[in-house]
Amino acid sequence: MAEESDPLQKPVFETLKIGHASYRCLVLDPELSHFDCHSWGKTGKRGASDFGPRSGGAALGGIEEEEIENDAPPCGPPSNLGAAESQGAPPPRERDTGRWDDEVQDDDEEGVVFERDGWIARLPVSPALHKFIIGAKGARKKEIEQESGAQISVPPRQQQPGRGGGAVEPVVIRCREKKGVLSAKAQIEVICEREVEKLPFTHFISLPLTDADLKSKFEKFKQSVLDRNYPGVDHTLFMPVTHLHFTLCMLRLHSDDEIRRAVSALKQASPAIYDALNTQTLLVRLKGLHYMNDDPSAVDVVFTTDADTASGVAEKVNRVAGVIYKELREAGLLSERSLHRQRLLSTQGVAKVKLHATLMNTKYRKAARERGGEEGKGSGGLLASVTAEAPGAAVDSSGRETGGSGGRESIDAQALFRDFGSIDFGIVRVPGVHLSRLDRFNRESGYYADEHSVHLP
Numbered sequence: 001m002a003e004e005s006d007p008l009q010k011p012v013f014e015t016l017k018i019g020h021a022s023y024r025c026l027v028l029d030p031e032l033s034h035f036d037c038h039s040w041g042k043t044g045k046r047g048a049s050d051f052g053p054r055s056g057g058a059a060l061g062g063i064e065e066e067e068i069e070n071d072a073p074p075c076g077p078p079s080n081l082g083a084a085e086s087q088g089a090p091p092p093r094e095r096d097t098g099r100w101d102d103e104v105q106d107d108d109e110e111g112v113v114f115e116r117d118g119w120i121a122r123l124p125v126s127p128a129l130h131k132f133i134i135g136a137k138g139a140r141k142k143e144i145e146q147e148s149g150a151q152i153s154v155p156p157r158q159q160q161p162g163r164g165g166g167a168v169e170p171v172v173i174r175c176r177e178k179k180g181v182l183s184a185k186a187q188i189e190v191i192c193e194r195e196v197e198k199l200p201f202t203h204f205i206s207l208p209l210t211d212a213d214l215k216s217k218f219e220k221f222k223q224s225v226l227d228r229n230y231p232g233v234d235h236t237l238f239m240p241v242t243h244l245h246f247t248l249c250m251l252r253l254h255s256d257d258e259i260r261r262a263v264s265a266l267k268q269a270s271p272a273i274y275d276a277l278n279t280q281t282l283l284v285r286l287k288g289l290h291y292m293n294d295d296p297s298a299v300d301v302v303f304t305t306d307a308d309t310a311s312g313v314a315e316k317v318n319r320v321a322g323v324i325y326k327e328l329r330e331a332g333l334l335s336e337r338s339l340h341r342q343r344l345l346s347t348q349g350v351a352k353v354k355l356h357a358t359l360m361n362t363k364y365r366k367a368a369r370e371r372g373g374e375e376g377k378g379s380g381g382l383l384a385s386v387t388a389e390a391p392g393a394a395v396d397s398s399g400r401e402t403g404g405s406g407g408r409e410s411i412d413a414q415a416l417f418r419d420f421g422s423i424d425f426g427i428v429r430v431p432g433v434h435l436s437r438l439d440r441f442n443r444e445s446g447y448y449a450d451e452h453s454v455h456l457p
Helices: 002-008 037-043 078-086 127-134 136-148 178-198 212-228 256-276 313-330 336-341 362-370 414-420
Strands: 012-018 021-027 061-063 093-095 112-115 118-123 151-153 171-175 203-208 245-251 283-291 301-306 357-361 424-429 432-441 448-455
Touching: 112 178, 118 178, 127 136, 127 178, 136 151, 136 178, 171 178, 178 336, 203 256, 203 313, 212 414, 212 424, 245 313, 245 432, 256 313, 256 432, 256 448, 283 313, 283 414, 357 362
Parallel strands: none
Antiparallel strands: 012 021, 012 093, 021 061, 112 118, 118 171, 151 171, 203 245, 203 432, 283 301, 283 424, 301 357, 432 448
């Protein structure tokens, strides 16, 4: 049977998909059609001597029992393929072009494709994270390449947001073997997820509290407190009146491309935000003073919040927050890990924002001293990055943990709460949802400059 073995010296294969499983099929030369291909496939041998004549007709191909997914149904004789088609899973046949990888691309391995003579993946990584992939003198990049066998190309450093930077070029991974690309891709993704928390926050989603009556009442409150001369209390502790807000989440957007994606996500969320509010005006009753810790004699943050629990404001805000988180996560700009670190999710993974409008913070005084004591005297005096508050108080605006004092001087607020604990700032309308910058103010309003805003009814 020497003549019959020749066609098997350079076998030609096809990819056969049944359901979610992929199989390698041997395409036989017509002169071998009298062999029992099904029996040969079971032996696992590749010699023509293992074929035997079939009694039920000629076979057109052999299916090797090398399933990509173990839970997929086994490939049976040709009659079973018809059954698969009748069950709504027709097996589309795609001819291979002379190559075969045992690691057929699965649907969940997005971004890994075969081009020319190898596999390639393009990862949209923020330029601010490139240094962590490269490592000191390129050591980390070299280590990943040696372990995976892949080649990693990191684009040149790009400009930061607001400075004219263009679209982000991806980190490109190439390798002749798919497993090499997957290995390098996994390592880079782990690095990015871990190191992103070392980057400072640049933006936040805010609900401005810019009502004129609120501003007037806050200024009167501030002056009354200063007139009492409480120990350790001075003007540098107070939030500038034009910066009053609720925070829904903090964001790290370190390229113009990320900013554009965040703007697009907020635009995409706009209809659902209206639905979450039932197209009704969001009114908040701000009343009372509260503090973050459990010791009124050592307070760092004093805030006010919604006092009308029956109004359902918290539930409405959480619905709005959930819509925004979903869009930002799908855009790759906000991770579940970050939301948990900011204490914005319940144990069930549902949005749970701690609504608080900061009025006083010892961090402001620390910043004022570091900058010569001039901040805090005017509405635009303090840097936005200092006055923006992470909603859960788990991290500050720079992304650092806020568990310790960080060099701040706490105040004894017992007398303050005794005299002003039940202060009523009135009912305030929330005018919109803003994607706010931490490093810039609006010249007209004095509020944080926004990349985009969704106006509320």
